[in-house]
Amino acid sequence: MDTSQFIQRDETCWEIKPKGAMRVPAIIYADEQLLQDMDQKVYEQLTNVATLPGIVEAAYAMPDAHWGYGFPIGGVAAFDPELGGVVSAGGVGFDISCGVRTLHTGLNITQLEPHKQALADALYRTIPAGVGSRGKIHLNHKAMLGMLTGGAQWALEQGYGEEHDLERIEEHGCMAGAEPHYVSPKARERQKDEMGTLGSGNHYLEVQRVSKIFDPAVAKVFGLHVDDVVISIHCGSRGLGHQIGTEFLKDMAMSAAQYQIVLPDRELACAPLNSPLGKHYLGAMRAAINCALANRQIITHLTRQAVASVFPGLHLDLLYDVSHNTCKLEQHTVNGQKKSLFVHRKGATRAFGPDHPDLPDVFKKTGQPVLIGGSMGTSSYVLCGTKASEQRAFSSACHGAGRAMSRSKATQQWQGRTLIEQLAAQGIIIRCPSMRGVAEEAPLAYKDVSAVVEIADRAGLARKVARLEPVICIKG
């Protein structure tokens, strides 16, 4: 887009002053190149978000922002319930609490190398991936209720994991305030056989090598060293989250007039935080966050089983688990005053800095790990939260690369089988049930994640700690 539409505040901060119905400014964190490459739709969507009731400070876009639904993907906005603030189903997205979890393996790349094929096979056999895949777990009514209320803690009680996993998950593995009675029978039906499945599209499980350390002191606390092997899981709340998003989007669109909310775009459908509909959505959305946390916990259990079948006795500890499609109640300082705000992060990662009260002791000095997924065949990154991020964008950072090309263009340009061969020549093993799926997720169909991470670091949203390179990728 045209950079002359912005006032450049500093090297990485671009502002659109309030105009028309905008209640607050809109701010994009990017360098000139990333900003030029962004779709004009990001400008439109971000300025639309700035018109919503009760928005505080500014509508923010992260360096990986791209055209989304109502909110840009990579959008952050906080709302004050005391100022008539709203919650937006579109501002959270369909894949509620989609996120990334990274596990230590205790192996280095030399130890993995002779067993790469065997590990790829074991992981592909053990973790259901792709369209229509079902898990071995069937949830009856009671188990569904337990899962929606307890999240990863429930999964632990069922034998999927260990107590010390929990401190390495946001919300200690269980999102408070879940109200399963606002989760529809259809959403439950869609989920009852999907626990412990990866899904499809850009979801994956990846075995990665730590290729570079940027901050040795923080990397040491995170337990990362060059040539260590880690495993990252990227997935969300599966069918349950999608159904909740679908249903509340329609309900909110139909109720906007009743709440006297003018929607510049129907996809921005929202409801006042203090309204019955707003509260119902929050209750259901939090249950979906628990579903995502339970799902990643079960996949972790399956991953441990698969790894143990190749490396007997090996134990996988969590580095951390982050969610990047959420709306969470958080304390933030606005104009010197402590405020309770509902922070929407749509394709943006929470990035609490050092000393934040919600962080476990182990991360008190470093800030939380911020896990940035790459695309198939490209780097991923581990960053850490900074104190400055609180003032930059309510402690938020980017979440990934973002697409540079549509799915249809990608399938015209690449063939799945050829891509798999090319990546194999680079030492990267791909396992995927669909060749067309591989083509749609071609590495070059995504933006350069390294450029995005560089700007997140320079903008003070989060600080670079380590770079990860793919070794094995199980695509959903």
Place this chain on the structure above:
Amino acid sequence: MPIERDSPLNSKLITPHWEHFEHKADIGIRGIAPTLEQAFEQAAIAMTAVVTDPNLVSDATAITITCTAPDTELLLASWINELIYEMAVHGLLFKRYQVAIDNGKLSATAFGAAVDQQKHQPAVEIKGATFTELRVYQQADDAWVAQCVVDV
């Protein structure tokens, strides 16, 4: 508001068809046809084509679907979302559809078959129909267009 419908003679010349349109993160589906109902049927075939080649899908299984909405655009999103739900819960893909729309109520039969990983090579699961680029309208040539972006 009741859904108004008109099928002037010249629009009958348009062959019902579907197409995809560009969205950076996801994909747009569009049905174009002489009638509103056929445009909805074509949009739904475009939705199947996001997942697999509709020609690879048989039509041995039939299910019925009903939904309502206060306007045609929300009705299109509801229709696609009902299909996404049926696909997800029953592991189905749909080849063709018969749609009737009366006063904001849609009644339809969807014909398809169970997903076969080998045969269909399904590329993605669809999460939901979004309101992005959600439009239902009549073109200058009177053909009906029904479109939206689906989140994959």
